[in-house]
Amino acid sequence: MGNTEHRKWEEKSDVYKQAHHPPSSHAANVISGKELARQIHKEVQNDIAEMAAQGSRRPHLGVILVGDDHASHCYVRNKTRTATLLGMSSSTIFRPASISQEELLELIDRMNKDSRVSGLLVQLPLPDHINERAVCNAIAPEKDVDGFHIVNIGKLCLDQRCMVPATAAAVWEIIRRTGIETVGKNVVVVGRSKNVGMPIAMLLHSDRTHERPGGDATVTIAHRSTPLPQLKELTCLADIVIAAAGVPHLITEDMVKQGAAVIDVGINRIQDPVTGKSRLVGDVDFEGVKKRAAFITPVPGGVGPMTIAMVMKNTLIAEKEIIFLREKEVMRSVMQAWTRKRPTLFRDWLSALAYGTVLSEYKMFRDASRASATGGTFSTKKSPKTSLWFNPSQIISE
């Protein structure tokens, strides 16, 4: 770097400014994941109510729970309870840990074919004799509300629209709704698991102009082979630190830049050294880091409740996609009926006319569906409620 260039960097760099003009220390804003989750719940609830008012059925979340792990049962109960609160229906299928992989795959296949189920998830972890990848790949990609199917992961990595894994979507929404800037910022994601760390890093580093917009940040991924002193060097330069390692107190005050945002994904149950009671902590030393960070998420009450909210949102998206595909199918049959019914003489121009009408309405519906699936607002006002083309019951009764 040349001298002038270096000077420019010095002027612009937050790290430089920070080192030379350290801002006065004040405690961080504690981001309430519970409050943000409530916001999302409201939005999902309103959408479902609007869909129901238009005569659509309610989305249905199907859950498969294998074994008797206490935490898994708690999480699943939490999900189905929330689904009910938001006006969805749900069902949980319990199976013993001794279930064979074949039986589990058969069960998934049955739920895939069950048209009443909008979204389906198999709670993880699974017993050792079951191949987790085979199970995730058995779920129909359009019902895969966890976003763990190989096709959804592939799309995520290609910046295509897809089911985004709930925890990564939760981190994304927390950052967006808090107004934390990501473009050009330094982010360190601590943890590289395929279900958590990797999808978070994928969302944050990718291009904001792509089909599935990303955060346009400079992302560094740390993992268990990253030596702690190096991890500290990296996190000290980070504007955003996302801890998803499953290591209590991994991120301490001395590892965080003044004014950074710290998102704690970790969920660790530890025994309190003072009271001897079991309690939940994240990967971040909350009390210490709170003094330096501008934003911090607590555990509990941070990413966890938002993860549940994003599973709900994914289930709604899955149901909307089903409606969209059904409408498309209806449109196809309408087109066929038109060309079959009319006399040959008028067929060409009549079908051209019909095609024009159908196409414009189809586009309107598609855009509304896309907006909703990418997190935009789903404008049901735009989708023609009274239209012949998009009311299946009308067409069928004719």
Ligand SMILES: NC(=O)C1=CN([C@@H]2O[C@H](COP(=O)(O)OP(=O)(O)OC[C@H]3O[C@@H](n4cnc5c(N)ncnc54)[C@H](O)[C@@H]3O)[C@@H](O)[C@H]2O)C=CC1
């Ligand atoms: N809040 C939520 O909604 C969710 C929270 N979690 C929690 O997030 C944490 C991570 O979950 P998973 O990714 O599923 O776990 P995992 O065990 O699959 O992955 C942990 C990752 O952290 C890395 N790691 C381990 N020790 C490290 C160290 N000392 N320094 C840097 N990196 C290190 C590993 O290389 C690995 O990539 C766990 O505490 C889990 O309970 C997981 C899913 C959802």
Ligand SMILES: Nc1nc(=O)c2c([nH]1)NC[C@@H]1CN(c3ccc(C(=O)N[C@@H](CCC(=O)O)C(=O)O)cc3)C=[N+]21
């Ligand atoms: N197929 C599948 N999908 C998942 O999304 C999935 C999974 N399997 N297996 C386990 C992990 C973990 N996970 C959490 C969700 C919510 C909280 C949560 O709500 N936590 C509360 C505290 C809950 C408590 O008190 O134990 C909180 O942080 O405030 C935590 C963890 C989803 N996971």
